Amino acid sequence: MKIKNFKLNSDAQVIHKVTWEVLRAFHIELADSDDAADFDAFQISNDVTGKKVLTRLTVKNSGGVQTFQKADVINREERRGAEINRIIKKNLYTILTRDLKLRGVPYGIMHGVRPVKIVHRWLKDKFAVTNHGVIDRDKIARRLRADYLTNYEKSLLLTEVALRQIPILNSSDDKTVSVYIGIPFCVTRCLYCSFPSNVLPAADKVAAFMEILTRDIDAAAAEVERYGFNVQNIYIGGGTPSSLPIKFFRELLEKVTQKFYRDTKEFTVECGRPDTVDDDKIAAMKDFHVNRVCLNPQTMQQKTLDRIGRRHSVEQFLTAFEKLRQAADWKINTDLILGLPGENFDDAQDSLQKVLALNPDDITLHALALKRGSKLQTQIADEVHSLADFNLPSDEEVIKMSDAAEKILRGKNYLPYYLYRQGYISGQIENIAYCKRGAECIYNVQIMNEQQVILGIGPAASTKVPDKKESRLQTSYNAKDLTTYLRDIDKYISNRSKVLAQVYS
Ligand code: SF4
Numbered sequence: 001m002k003i004k005n006f007k008l009n010s011d012a013q014v015i016h017k018v019t020w021e022v023l024r025a026f027h028i029e030l031a032d033s034d035d036a037a038d039f040d041a042f043q044i045s046n047d048v049t050g051k052k053v054l055t056r057l058t059v060k061n062s063g064g065v066q067t068f069q070k071a072d073v074i075n076r077e078e079r080r081g082a083e084i085n086r087i088i089k090k091n092l093y094t095i096l097t098r099d100l101k102l103r104g105v106p107y108g109i110m111h112g113v114r115p116v117k118i119v120h121r122w123l124k125d126k127f128a129v130t131n132h133g134v135i136d137r138d139k140i141a142r143r144l145r146a147d148y149l150t151n152y153e154k155s156l157l158l159t160e161v162a163l164r165q166i167p168i169l170n171s172s173d174d175k176t177v178s179v180y181i182g183i184p185f186c187v188t189r190c191l192y193c194s195f196p197s198n199v200l201p202a203a204d205k206v207a208a209f210m211e212i213l214t215r216d217i218d219a220a221a222a223e224v225e226r227y228g229f230n231v232q233n234i235y236i237g238g239g240t241p242s243s244l245p246i247k248f249f250r251e252l253l254e255k256v257t258q259k260f261y262r263d264t265k266e267f268t269v270e271c272g273r274p275d276t277v278d279d280d281k282i283a284a285m286k287d288f289h290v291n292r293v294c295l296n297p298q299t300m301q302q303k304t305l306d307r308i309g310r311r312h313s314v315e316q317f318l319t320a321f322e323k324l325r326q327a328a329d330w331k332i333n334t335d336l337i338l339g340l341p342g343e344n345f346d347d348a349q350d351s352l353q354k355v356l357a358l359n360p361d362d363i364t365l366h367a368l369a370l371k372r373g374s375k376l377q378t379q380i381a382d383e384v385h386s387l388a389d390f391n392l393p394s395d396e397e398v399i400k401m402s403d404a405a406e407k408i409l410r411g412k413n414y415l416p417y418y419l420y421r422q423g424y425i426s427g428q429i430e431n432i433a434y435c436k437r438g439a440e441c442i443y444n445v446q447i448m449n450e451q452q453v454i455l456g457i458g459p460a461a462s463t464k465v466p467d468k469k470e471s472r473l474q475t476s477y478n479a480k481d482l483t484t485y486l487r488d489i490d491k492y493i494s495n496r497s498k499v500l501a502q503v504y505s
Contacts, residue, residue, distance in 0.1 A: 127139075135163060332361055
């Protein structure tokens with residue numbers, strides 16, 4: 001839906017931000033000067049008087065001018081500023097659905113990447129927890145609906161996922177950490193990719209990268225020693241770590257094991273692209289204690305793989321999966337993407353059934369997050385097909401795919417245990433992992449909830465250190481750009497060290 005003019009009675013950046021979060025959730029955008037528009041004007045005002053927050057929306061179109069309003073009160077269950085912002089969003093959302101009759105979105109006014117954290121925060125404050133430690137699930141779900149206008153199903157899903165995570169979160173203390181190592185290479189670049197990944201360069205360039213990465217690993221290992229940390233999880237992601245030539249891949253695993261692997265519970269390697277998995281790499285992972293592997297078909301439709309430039313075949317995925325399964329008793333995670341260009345409900349069902357037939361331990365369903373009309377979208381269309389062929393399923397179709405997938409997965413005893421959201425996500429839904437009982441990826445739960453120290457190594461990796469005294473997360477980020485990372489490695493090592501010292505020294 002397009003609007004020609006937009007006015008808000010506040011210059012505050014945060015008010016603009018929260019207002020546009022709601023508008024974008026309904027695909028409301030400003031029209032370019034030559035675009036046709038559904039409304040000539042949208043004028044929004046928010047007024048706070050005492051405990052009351054009043055929002056007004058005046059719309060102007062060919063039918064005339066109309067004003068709608070909604071008020072709500074602050075009840076001081078959160079920081080006043082945060083609560084006012086949330087109420088402004090709620091008021092606007094209510095006007096858009098109640099008065100303009102726009103269809104609500106599954107997560108209501110929730111916008112953040114980590115919605116489950118909200119439930120964990122409430123539980124920490126003893127909301128919905130009795131004196132005997134019993135948690136009232138319905139009370140949590142009711143509050144999600146009341147505070148964030150999530151739909152009924154999502155309120156139950158968020159509650160369920162949060163409660164399932166509790167034992168995992170409780171398995172960590174102040175001295176328990178995870179280590180993340182980012183490998184920024186892939187064999188080719190998938191056209192929809194938004195990760196900072198590079199096509200694998202020649203061996204001398206890889207060797208130069210490995211040298212710097214080794215310094216980064218050594219420095220992080222020194223921090224582990226200094227503070228007496230226990231490394232609960234190691235996660236090698238990217239990129240596609242298994243795209244490294246075997247010599248470097250083996251050296252990496254050996255180094256990481258030697259430096260971090262003690263009583264480590266989980267050691268994951270993202271193999272991602274099936275065309276990077278062979279007998280030598282499988283042997284290396286077995287030799288160095290890897291106990292979880294991700295192998296991602298994204299779809300089991302060959303025509304889609306070709307369309308999105310993923311350049312591996314369904315057959316290669318099946319072969320790689322079988323090899324991994326035969327090789328060791330590790331957990332295998334598979335990712336699928338809902339909403340890929342040209343796919344419909346039947347394609348999504350077919351892909352899921354084919355992956356389920358392999359009996360993986362974990363299936364993560366992503367919803368494609370692609371800014372419509374973005375350069376990337378145009379690029380895919382230009383490079384592979386004409387724009388007309390580039391056919392993204394509608395939000396409704398993606399929601400239908402996701403609902404059906406959830407039923408099928410639950411029917412096969414896969415339960416949801418971790419989820420996150422992204423901007424421009426198809427169907428306004430979530431990326432969600434389902435697994436068999438006991439097959440949860442501990443690292444993914446820890447990184448999403450940000451309650452455990454994560455030591456980030458490699459380009460695009462972030463170090464996160466919960467600071468309980470200051471009630472905040474201390475962070476340091478390595479450059480996403482490979483050249484910058486290689487050039488400024490000393491700075492990133494020093495930043496990580498400072499962040500840790502702030503909390504632990
Ligand atoms: S394999 Fe993953 S990280 Fe690599 S280009 Fe494709 S989507 Fe991006």
